[in-house]
Amino acid sequence: MLCVHGSLVGWILLAIFVPTHQYQRPNSKSNSDNGLKSVCLGNVMRLTLDKELAVGSQLELEAINGSDIIQLSSTLAAQCGYSMESDPWGNTKIFASLSGCFVSNQADSTFHLGLRLRMYGDNLPQPVEYEVKKMCNYSPWASREVLCDRNYMEVSTLMVPTVTHVRTQKGHRFQPESSSNAIPDSVGAPNSIWKMAFHTPEMKVMVLEDFLKSGYGAMTTQKRLVLRSPYNMAETYSEEVAGVPMEVFSVSTYYKEISGLTVMDSVAACPTGGVLFTDDVITWHIPRRISPLISGPVKILDTFMGIDGQRLDKAKMSARHYRMSITSTHIVVEIPVGSPDGYYKSHAPDEEYHVTFTIEPMLEFVWKAENTQSDTRYKVLFPITTPMMLRSLHVIDYTIPEQKVFDVLLGPFLQDVELMNFNFSIGVLTVAECNARGFDVKEHRFANGSKTFSLRVPFSDEVVQTHNPDPLITTYYLPMVFGLLILPEQTPFQHLAEVEASLEDVVIPTITGSCDQKNFYVSVKYGSGGANFQTMMLNAGSWRELDSDLATLYSLSENDTHFSLTVPHLSPDTTFEVIHSNSILARVDLLLLQVPNMWKLNDFSLACFFPLTTTECFSNGTMTALAVKVESVHNLDPEHLTLRDQSCKPAFSSDRFAWFSFNLNSCGTTRTFFDNVMVYENEITMHQSTRKHGSAHPEYRHVVSCYYLLNDTKTMDFRTTPRTNDPIADPGVGHLVVKMTLSKDASYEDFYQAEDYPVVKYLREPLYFEVALMQSSDSQIQLVLENCWATLHEDRTSVPSWDLVVDSCENLDDRYLTVFHPVIADSRVLVPSHVKRFSIKMFTFARDETVVKGEVFVHCEAVLCDITKPHGICSGQCANPQRNVNPRPTSTRRERRNAGFRLQKKHQVSSGLILLSDLI
Ligand SMILES: *[C@@H]1O[C@H](CO)[C@@H](O)[C@H](O)[C@H]1NC(C)=O
Ligand SMILES: *[C@@H]1O[C@H](CO)[C@@H](O)[C@H](O)[C@H]1NC(C)=O
Ligand SMILES: *[C@@H]1O[C@H](CO)[C@@H](O)[C@H](O)[C@H]1NC(C)=O
Ligand SMILES: *[C@@H]1O[C@H](CO)[C@@H](O)[C@H](O)[C@H]1NC(C)=O
Ligand SMILES: *[C@@H]1O[C@H](CO)[C@@H](O)[C@H](O)[C@H]1NC(C)=O
Ligand SMILES: *[C@@H]1O[C@H](CO)[C@@H](O)[C@H](O)[C@H]1NC(C)=O
Secondary structure (H helix, E strand, O other), X not given: OOOOHHHOOOOOOOEOOOOOOXXXXXXXXXXXXXXXXXXXXXXXXXXXXXXXXXXXXEEEEEEEEOOEEEEOOHHHHHHHXXXXXXXXXXXXXXXXXXXXXXXXXXXXXXXXXXXXXXXXXXXXXXXXXXXXXXXXXXXXXXXXXXXXXXXXXXXXXXXXXXXXXXXXXXXXXXXXXXXXXXXXXXXXXXXXXXXXXXXXXXXXXXXXXXXXXXXXXXXXXXXXXXXXXXXXXXXXXXXXXXXXXXXXEEEEEEEEEOOEEEEEEEEEEXXXXXXXXXXXXXXXXXXXXXXXXXXXXXXXXXXXXXXXXXXXXXXXXXXXXXXXXXOOOEEEEEEXXXXXXXXXXXXXXXXXXXXXXEEOEEEEXXXXXXXXXXXXXXXXXXXXXXXXXXXXXXXXXXXXXXXXXXEEEEEEEEOXXXXXXXXXXXXXXXXXXXXXXXXXXXXXXXXXXXXXXXXXXXXXXXXXXXXXXXXXXXXXXXXXXXEEEEOOOOEEEEEEEEEEEEEOXXXXXXXXXXXXXXXXXXXXXXXXXXXXXXXXXXXXXXXXXXXXXXXHHOOOEEOOXXXXXXXXXXXXXXXEXXXXXXXXXXXXXXXXXXXXXXOEEEEEEEEEEEEOOOEEEOOOOEXXXXXXXXXXXXXXOHXXXXXXXXXOOOOEEOOOEEEEEEEOOOOOOEEEEEOOEEEEEEEEEEOOOOOOOXXXXXXXXXXXXXXXEOOEEEEOOOOEEOOOOOOOEEEOOOOOOEEEEEEOOOOOOOEOOHHHOOEEEEOOOEEEEEEEEOOOOOOOEEEEEEEEEEEOOOOOOOOOEEEEEEOOEEOOOOOOOOEEEOOOOXXXXXXXXXXXXXXXXXXXXXXXXXXXXXXXXXXXXXXXXXXXXXXXXXXXXXXXXXOOOOOOOOOHHHHHHHOOOOHHHEEEEEOOOEEEEOOO
């Protein structure tokens, strides 16, 4: 059980908060008669002041008694029968007892009341005043009327000339003390009170003057004695009646009657509790038999329930779902929480949202004592406020991730809650600042009196935090604290909310690249994460970060969307795949890693041929040769490379290069003579010290040669072994056109056309041939030149003939100087493996020691191979070299070849007529 009288708002210093925003209390009706309304409700008058009239911060109540104005302090009000209470918005209800001190009473049936309200405030230049005069008629009175108002207990009794000696209920016998029996002369007027005796329950006697001084009220009217006491006085006491705590005020009054001195007993007993709460219903219990007031059997004649002092009829009660029932012990009133006659209020103790509900029911009932036939009217005005009820707030997340906007709703709240600001991760933003920033903050009000707040925040805003649970998904996270305010008292409180959404919206950075004769050009286009990733470069088989030093080294340039690098082909961050006599196949590898998870976002690999002279032969007998560490020989240490004579070490070496410079008479260089050609040959090899002695095959072998012809010096191809990684393929894949063309120079850009034949060439001038598979983009096909030879007649089988390419390898016969050239993709060559290029020198066509002059035709047999099935000749151009030097032009081999077993799979191509001139 809870005592609810505590909900009374202070009396004279009543605080009325001036609302900064206009809040409509739910269901408050607009006032037709100027917001100030007085109504007679039986033995009380009610005055209501609408909040629209409530200005300033302080309200005082004054009683008008004729021309006098009496300021009612809270003590005087309780003593004189006035009560005042305001809700938080300033709606004020004042009750005045018709038996009050300053009421003009005509024959106990017509009553004139005068009240004045004065409102003060710092911002009011002078007090605002309202005066109310009201006449009420009330009769007949019951023999006894007990009124329990919010701040006092009142009992008005018809004065009958009888002396009561017995308080049967307590078994207490009242015997006037002999010393007090003499009536002083001053008490001379009719009905004038002399002294009182309290039953506390012990007896305590006071003369009228002391009684009034102590804060009690007492007066007689034409026929009635009226006594009044505030609650919790020294001479009142508490008693539990049928389980309901009640305050009892019990006095015997000595007063003078025409017939002489009379003593009359008056008792008022008012409930201070008896309320039970659930979330939905307030249940108020009043004892059916209020024992301090009753001495014998009684009969209940009438019961009424009301609100704010006003009785309700049955129809109104059922419309409001109010119930009143009478049990054997109690009168029980049930009121639904949330009834339109009361009001809700928000609270936020410990930052948790609560509400209370306040309503002021009234109970009035009349009973008749069966022995005396005297009736009692009992009336209680009883404001009830529920305990704080926790209201859970819901954060509803309406976010549709694809829209990239958080959409959050918080509520429900009562109308007295206002949204002030948000505390985001970057700081506090007011609602206005949020809206200015492009967030959409809205308040939604509903007819049932609740409201919610909604907020829309774009994912892109700084207040939204992001992280990536995996490389393609972004998770957006918005933590925030709603800053709320309860009006009118401006109590701030907060509510934490956090929402999260994931979207597969990561755009991965992409890498593109190209090459020219010197450099790799790599460009990285940023994805959705901007430049927020780490770039790794492959260096000597392991990844290293592109730091600021490397960025400088590779001339990194960047703008908002890209960065680009220029990586020289011999720089430390390239890998060598293959080396040819005059070119190197180098590769650059990049890897992009997400930060901080280091997920692989993208990788990139670009391999290009770059021209590189690796061997030089000088006429003074010096030869230089460059060896590089290729990827397939990963344990190669260039420092430990030697020539055939293992004491011949590199003149210079680093971790990737070894450069040899040696005299052709030294270092185990061999020399061979062919006609007018001298061939010097040596090998660059690596012999691991740990290897077994007698091991036939070094791990790395790189043949270098110098050809000296007449006064001329030429270099020749070399290869590295082992070449176990090279593919082996089956020949031939179909009916494709293979064409042989003659380029005007080594650039292979400009070709002789059909109308240019016969082409005239000087002796010893190189001829650049290209054999290409036409009209195919199948990169699985590799064209391999199996045999090429030259004849003096258009008939490819004519003799004499000279071998240029034998079993896919250059004919190493010194007179031919056949050289394969690497093919790099360009606008003309889409699939490099479809094209083979080689050059020959024209001094090679000699017979019987005489160089042939005149007409020459060149023929080739090409095989189309499936790259995925490397085998035999299809292992690649000169993949399995069998270095047979064909000593002389011969017809026998040619014929044998023409009877070949794979003829149908070979593509025969021939050049047009080339005229050799010896004018050089
Ligand atoms: C009220 O006014 C009447 C007449 O003017 C006066 O007799 C009476 O004493 C006043 N009452 C009080 C409590 O001042
Ligand atoms: C905002 O939130 C942060 C983190 O919760 C807190 O430290 C800070 O005091 C808050 N600021 C205000 C003004 O409430
Ligand atoms: C009030 O109405 C709104 C909207 O119709 C509803 O969402 C909310 O639950 C209602 N609140 C109560 C307390 O009935
Ligand atoms: C950034 O550089 C890239 C190439 O590196 C270029 O394509 C792009 O247009 C540049 N963007 C701006 C905004 O300059
Ligand atoms: C041979 O000539 C080259 C190029 O001119 C030169 O670098 C080298 O030192 C010379 N060698 C000798 C032994 O003179
Ligand atoms: C070759 O050398 C000889 C003498 O050493 C010289 O007479 C001749 O002109 C040279 N030939 C060429 C093509 O340089």
